[in-house]
Amino acid sequence: MKLRLYGTAAAFFALFLAGCAYLNTFYNAKTYFYEAEREYRKNEQVTGPMRIQYNKAIEKCAKVIELYPRSRYVDDAIFIMGVSYLRLGELEKARRKFEEILRYYPESKYAKRAKLELARVFLESGELVRAKDLMKELDKKEKEEGEYYLAQSFVERGNYEGALDLVKDFLKLYSKSPFKKRMLYLGAKAAMKLEEYELARNYLDEYLSMSLKPMEKKEGQELLGDLLLEMKLYDEALDAYSSIDLPPESPEAMKIELKKARVYEKKGEIDKAKGVYKSIFEDTKSGVQGIEAKYRLAVLLESEDSLEEAQKLFDEASKMYGQSEFKEKASLRAQALQSLLGMEEEASVQNRIQLAELYLFELNKPEEALKIFEELYEEDPSGRLAPKILYSILYIRLSKLGDFEGAKNAFKDLEEKFPDSIYYQEALKNFPELSEGSGE
DSSP states (O other), X not given: OHHHHHHHHHHHHHHHHHHHHHHHHHHHHHHHHHHHHHHHHHHSOOOHHHHHHHHHHHHHHHHHHHHOTTOTTHHHHHHHXXXXXXXXXXXXXXXXXXXXXXXXXXXXXTHHHHHHHHHHHHHHTTOHHHHHHHHTTOOHXXXXXXXXXXXXXXXXXXXXXXXHHHHHHHHHHOTTOTTHHHHHHHHHHHHHHTXXXXXXXXXXXXXXXXXXXXXXXXXXXXXXXXXXXXXXXXXXXXXXXXXXXXXXXXXXXXXXXXXXXXXXXXXXXXXXXXXXXHHHHHHHSSHHHHHHHHHHHXXXXXXXXXXXXXXXXXXXXXXXXXXXXXXXXXXXXXXXXXXXXXXXXXXXXXXXXXHHHXXXXXXXXXXXXXXXXXXXXXXXTTSXXXXXXXXXXXXXXXXXXXXXXXXXXXXXXXXXXXXXSHHHHHHHHHOHXXXXXXXX
8 A cells, every 4th residue: 555655656746847847948948038039129139149048948949849749838839939930030940830820729829929920921031922911810909010010121121112101001090009109210211211301300200209218219319310411411410419328439339420420521521520530440449330430531531642541541441350341342442542552653554544444443533534544545646545545535424424425525536536446336335325416
């Protein structure tokens, strides 16, 4: 009898331990997931630590499903896995999990949410028609959120007209929606891209008057600064950027300082812009903001013909630590200026042609290139290289400067003096409008 009681107690104890392990596994999965979600909700971006938490949540949920397939928390685990995969950008895996909820657990408390998240997967995958069709089945609460994700997708893909139409309809239908402020922000971005500046300003003013999280307020103030810059309201743009509360010398603060420097450039206050750029790369030493600041300062120096100093800064920017699109630009610019400085010491015709091409294609200075080509043509209008020079002149005037009459005159010279040259044939093929114009 004692042995039987002992065996029964051991069995109950084993079941108790198994239940504890099961609950502990699911509790850990939820903990990892909700900690990551709490951070994600702040600015809708996934950081490195968050990726670790989402992956741990997936691992724990998979164990719950594998070891306890009849558990009442299986649909919870599947849903957590689906959202985690979506956050990690693993769209196909996310899709499968949300479809599992809808197929096998249609009465789950997660079914409505799974339908919305599946629509988001389709949006992320570029399957717009499928996303819209699924959104038609959503209830009011999920439909409001779905409309926001759709507008967000349009903005990200550059469909600003579609986004703005969605925002206008949304604000009429859901004036009390918790997603109203986010739609106002998206509407402001879309309207600004479409150069509907007054509408963008109205949306932003309303957005900034609402109760906002610190990150939302910073985004709104920065977008307002960008809008005012586009509107050429430079002093107001500076005020908007300066109103943003950021830790000094943080990457976010340096980003705003870069924008303020661009405003100074637009205002023609070049010395102020230079000072800001210099302070940024001196304070940051490295990083994307420092690289861009050094690059932009070098561009200003180049425009002032301080070529040696500019070349040095471009070279330094290209070698700074950090990933930035401006590193490659700086490297190309440094090489071009180095070649330019070497070429300017020589005066042969071929060398001057190379110098003009360098101005044109590497440094994006068509006026400088045109000046050299026209000087060369005046010096020897019937020489061996004259057809090539004339072709270059008409190309620059038409394609770079929009000077149709100047291009037509160069074409006329090419047609009259060098009708058998390959450059005349290229001009006929590439610029037929000049031929038509010259015959009138």
